[in-house]
Amino acid sequence: MARLSPANVGIAEEIISRYPRPKSALIPLLHLAQEQDGYIADDAMEHLAELVGITPAEVLGTCSFYEMFKREPVGQYLVNVCTNISCLLVGGEELLHHLEQRLGIHAGSTTPDGVFTLEDVECIAACTEAPCLQVNYRYHHQVTPEAADALLDDLRAGRRATEIPKHGVLARVRQQIPAEQRAGNAVPGQSEEPVWLRTAAAGNGDGGQGS
Ligand code: FES
Numbered sequence: 497m498a499r500l501s502p503a504n505v506g507i508a509e510e511i512i513s514r515y516p517r518p519k520s521a522l523i524p525l526l527h528l529a530q531e532q533d534g535y536i537a538d539d540a541m542e543h544l545a546e547l548v549g550i551t552p553a554e555v556l557g558t559c560s561f562y563e564m565f566k567r568e569p570v571g572q573y574l575v576n577v578c579t580n581i582s583c584l585l586v587g588g589e590e591l592l593h594h595l596e597q598r599l600g601i602h603a604g605s606t607t608p609d610g611v612f613t614l615e616d617v618e619c620i621a622a623c624t625e626a627p628c629l630q631v632n633y634r635y636h637h638q639v640t641p642e643a644a645d646a647l648l649d650d651l652r653a654g655r656r657a658t659e660i661p662k663h664g665v666l667a668r669v670r671q672q673i674p675a676e677q678r679a680g681n682a683v684p685g686q687s688e689e690p691v692w693l694r695t696a697a698a699g700n701g702d703g704g705q706g707s
Pocket residue numbers: 578579580581582583584618619620621622623626628
């Protein structure tokens with residue numbers, strides 16, 4: 497699958513409605529596409545371009561800027577092991593090698609069943625908790641090889657499904673915003689005021705900022 501599913505199109509339309517300009521929704525829409533397929537395919541970028549009224553090249557320009565957006569398939573669980581200095585000093589590299597052996601892959605690749613992608617990463621800003629890793633960008637601190645094994649077992653068995661969703665992103669693409677608090681789309685050149693501003697101005701006559 498690459499284009500958004502009908503269910504995700506509904507979510508995308510809700511996301512777009514939060515912004516004064518459809519294209520302002522591009523980042524959360526990219527997260528949504530990645531959550532669906534685990535990466536952002538060319539077809540998905542074309543679909544997003546249609547939804548927000550820009551060119552696929554503009555979508556690619558944004559997508560390719562951010563390292564967290566993947567343009568090649570990755571596993572359901574992206575395991576990032578830090579081997580920078582603090583982690584290196586207390587076993588980060590040994591932890592990475594342990595996981596390579598356990599998964600039967602080298603860092604930078606994906607298990608044949610598509611469940612795990614293993615990456616060797618630079619500092620992930622949890623140096624006081626070294627050695628550490630992330631799974632789908634959720635932190636795990638002071639990880640021993642035994643704890644890493646238990647974590648992989650839990651993930652395979654689905655025991656962490658709520659805490660660590662497959663292909664899960666951290667962006668809150670599913671947050672619910674009441675209709676009256678959404679920005680509403682304005683056609684460029686026809687109105688520079690978002691809907692909430694016009695509504696507030698009409699409602700209290702205080703210049704639109706409310707209280
Ligand atoms: S060196 Fe590993 S988190 Fe900073």
